[in-house]
Amino acid sequence: MTSVAFDPSAEAARATREILDDTLRGDARGVVVDSPPGAGKSTLVVRAALELAAAGRPLMVVAQTNAQVDDLVLRLAEKEPELPVGRLHSNDPDPYDKALDDLGNVRKSARAADLAGLDVVISTAAKWAHVKGVEPWGHAIVDEAYQMRSDALLAVAGLFERALFVGDPGQLDPFSVVGSDQWAGLSYDPSASAVSTLLAHNPELPQHRLPVSWRLPASAAPLVSHAFYPYTPFRSGTGPGDRRLSFGVPSDGSGPDRVLDEAAESGWGLLELPARHTPRTDPEAVRAVALVVRRLLDRGGAAVSERSADPVPLTPDRIAVGTAHRDQAAAVRAALAELGVGGVTVDTANRLQGREYDVTVVLHPLSGRPDATAFHLETGRLCVLASRHRHACVVVCRAGVAELLDEHPSTEPVQLGVTVKFPDGWEANHAVLSHLSEHRVTWSP
């Protein structure tokens, strides 16, 4: 059902070709790639790594978390089992995924010198920062570069001559636990993202973007693109009928069941509880989230997608619950355990970055709040929560968020020299909310 004018595969392939061209044959010291959610960023990183290795260029890869590093190593080994890969790790106990021990061509060490000469060496930015006194690498790939802080790049940039920077500008910006206003507006503000510093000093670097999201369904891509990437739109790789969600057990007419039906039908569902100011771990909302997950499993959900012709049963590992705060995640986990649900991922937006599920259930960051702080309004937070799913996203929220937004316009001070990010969280929240309100199910537990 893809439109004639837009062939997603061809578009994506063209973008990838251009990126690899600039990386392998261009003369710029850096190449920047912006990737919307689920646009095949990891695939691109793996492909670029393999091509650079094949061209005989020693490569270092910088990722942000150990999980990301291990994931990349596994993907590389899957594509090219013969490729000699080094996994540089920390001195902590259990520093890497045990699955790496089964890979014959992956050497693991806590010392960079032990891994010298391997085609590809992969580690986290934090570990790379401690590497000193080694011959610099000809090439680097910096993954999740928009989540990397400028000071982290400063610590590792001496290790490579040229680099490919890949990341999603719409996700959560890096942050600091202490004030850093005194450097706001400086091109090398240490708390800003690595890419903003890089581009401020090297504006001539080629910039690319991946045009197709393979993760987001046709129901979600337009909203996410419009709300979070207004000036760099993208499309979904699949068409309106390509993904379907169905249930073996019919609705019992309760709020959670109705919102699930709505989400299965349209890709979005808003379960709206009565307006009320609550503590962060709002017991009713938390229970509503748990109930939605419980019913999702009980009703025998099955997903049809381009990946297989037959419906695939919706298992707990294909479901995630997203929250803004850690204590909320803990409360949801406890509520799920009480309902006898296990195996469902429950985490904060920060930790869900880069992950993918069939269905997500989101506790709205502003639900039940008396105020809208910069933290809760942050564009990236909502973007992460609203873009993890392949089929449907159910948002649980107290009524009154639109009014709350109107009472709390953005009041962040304007800093000279800082590039204003569009859209701001206020606008993005309104955009998402107005779309969700078309899929609203009101319910009093």
Place this chain on the structure above:
Amino acid sequence: MSLISTLARLEAVESGRAQPLATVRHRHVAERPLVLVPLTTAGEAGAPLGALVGTDREEPRLLVVPQPRDRDLRFAFLADLAEAVLPYVEDFADDVEAAERSETDPETGKKVKVEVELCADAPQLVVPGRAGVEYVRLLGRSMRFRRTAEQDPETPFPAPPRVPLLGRWLTHYGERARVPGSSLLLAATDLLNRHWATGQSSLEDQHLGALLAWIDPPEGASGAEAALRAELGRDRDGQLLCPPAGPATDPAFDNRLLAPAVERYDRARHALASAEDGEAADERLGDLHRAEREIRRLVLTQLRPTWHAVWRALDLVRALPPGPRVADRWTRDRWSFTGHRDRVRAGEPPQPRRDDAVTAANKLAARESAQTQLEAQEALDDPLVMAGRRLTGEAFVGEVVEVTMAWSESKRPAPRPLLTVRTDDLPHLAEGVKAYRSLEGKPQTAQFVRYEDDGSLVLRVLDRMGRGREPAEGSVPEKGDRLVWTLFEHDQRVGPKLPDPEETPWTHGGPPRADATESPDPVTPEDLL
């Protein structure tokens, strides 16, 4: 705001008095701090109006600029301020103790211990509020690049001799105040807000008078009433009963009292300048002195209540016993003071206008590590702070109900005892999460293993049990011990070493260039209305 501080605020509203947020004092308060209460002129940034300064609460030194727009008078004020502050600062510079610092030997590249001096104590500056800290920074910036006639005989407007030096010290203090937990430059409001929760908003808590009203209300009044009076109460002439703690003054004071007085002063000066003979000049000089005395009197009325409030705030926090780890943080402040003393003595130039990329990153890293360290230390020092962390699931108190010896599976088995701990807290534990407890002041690490059926939890102790097969005596908790475990680390790991500024990489613009003079912003069409 944490749940426990919200609760404390609610209790403050209900009881009409501020509620404690701490059982010990978490900041160092010097025996002989220098209190500085500055005032600024409305409408002109960095034009001081006056200040009360001194180490003796009964005898502050009053400095006033009768005509704040007169640059000569401003310089005279700054010179006086230097004479009030610098001798106090320099008093601490020569009382030193021997200390060691590890430095990298430039020839061998190895770490070596170097014997250095560490000042035995450091001067402490206390201002009324955060705006005061900001003003110290502003004064520092406005002074440190000035040139004296001695430094540069050609300079058209030479600064009085000690003014640039004062600027460098104030800059250093302003910058140090940004390090969490530091006490070189304190704001009285921050001191109070750290230790008490009031029943008003945190914005209102920036008003020193209102804050003190909540913590220490007058006999028979509730905190809320007293705070309202402190904020809004005016006398018959429309003047605030409790003048703002500055540096900004109350507009009613500016308009009705200060402006006419300054005008009289200006007229008197003008009249003196145009005096035609000695007798007239003498008389007009008397008028001028009277006008100046009147301004001094007026400014003092605004300064004196704040001066006493700052000392009152110091009394209140001094009444709390210091937290055990406060001295450790003060030692860092002493290092900071000693470091700047050495830079000044070595004849280094004043702090640059902006940090370069490497310095900025280093400062941010140091402050982040100070912040985490401060949070950990405050919790370890103070059961009330720890209670807040327990409520958020970051710590728990539990009784050891069983100890099972176990050993690691290696060639030389090391002890890895299992503890069964019963707790009523709800820590955020998951497999492999580490918990730390304090053993003789050092953290001992354990790892969460599993929950037992009865809800108690099992921890595996990982370190600090000696080198032998059997754990060292006293290193393993015993049955019946009630221990505090934290899920946060007690110490900070040392961060990575950043490149030297001369090796700033291409991603950050390369090394800073000394020759690059900054060009002013180009004029764009938007600049013209």
